[in-house]
Amino acid sequence: MSPRFLDEIAAALEEHGLILRGGFVFDDCDAAPPGPSGAGARSVLLVGQAGAAPWPHFLRWRDRQPADLVNPLDTWSRQVIGAVADKFGARAVSPSDKPWMPFQQWAMRAEALKPSPLGILMHPEYGLWHAYRGALLFEVEIPIQAPRTSNHLCDACVGKPCLKSCPVSAYSPSGFAYEECLAHVRGPHGEACRNLGCLDRNACPVGVEYRYPAEVQAFHMASFAKLD
Template sequence: MAAIERQLAVQGLLLRGGFDFDRHETAPPALSGKPARAVLLVGNSGGAFWPHFDAWRAEQPTNLADPLDTWSRLVIGAVAEAISVRAVSPSDRPFLPFQQWAMRAEGLRPSPLGLLMHPDFGLWHAYRGALLFDHPLGLPAAPATEHLCDSCVTQPCRKACPVHAHDGAKFRYNECLGFLRSSSSDHCMRGGCLDRNACPYGLAYRYPLPMQAFLMAAFAR
């Protein structure tokens, strides 16, 4: 485990917990083609990976589609190859239940924005891939974590968006996307999602502005 953590840390990524699959549950195939027996999630907290990704991106063709996906696959794939396991990505088809895996691995729950709320990182974290093992790892169950949204009385994350994209029931995707593609969205496109930035938690891990602008541009496309 420590060797995996060291290899990921070189690129600003980290292990985000994991668990053993129960024998009776349906699991995706591991490297052998048999159902995986364990999974380790890989992701980021804050923008630690951004300088590494940005330097790599500067050397790629400007028209490269989905550069962050590509970079993540390369980095996590290299780790998987080194230890003879299978790497998977959140963008793989058919989609794998990454959010359910994350809740199970780290004991997290969704915020009103749908993003998982972390007790330390707030909303400034993500899952970039996972490693699937042919054997169980004997991982302990995730400890219960405080869900910060439960004690957040004002919930400013529901009030900052100019088109009220997060109405408390669902993400109003079309309204958000339509606004981002309009001439009025310059602040969002440069400074990131206003609702996400309004959250008072995990501020030390807030993504740098160039990273937020990149993610917003990728979403708007």
């Protein structure tokens, strides 16, 4: 394995606006998923984004696809990450693959992050404006630096604006009111949410320089509410 193995993977992902989001070596007690040959994986690298960096790359690809393509962002992510996996001898998996992979648990382990009150992992730099698009599973141990732990910013946030901006109080300490949120977004008073994204998420003051542009938020909201 090249000493620059991780750098080479990162460079291949960067061509598409994606980044490595950490990783780890599975413990013997972990129920590791299969790697590329079907044997148990030994290591996993998380792939994702900070801010909306992949958006221009995705749009250029989208322009060449059928207009009625279902789940285009998932399809693009699978193609890009799958090609990188093939190049570096890994198996690519996606958060939307079935059976579901424990991406949330992997991400917390890989980057030492904790969930915000909205359920999105709070990143000390990116805030809530990041995502995981897939993972690379290897059947060899990849030397991965352990994540640096930091204070969970949500613990120090007294005002919790992310729980006070939604018109229907979809997020609360008791959980996410999915049906109420969906009805509001689809309804006559949900225009701001449809066009600008989740108001609770936008209210968080952390990582605002990474906030997705309105068109990106509208795309994700339309996908959530099945508005297309």
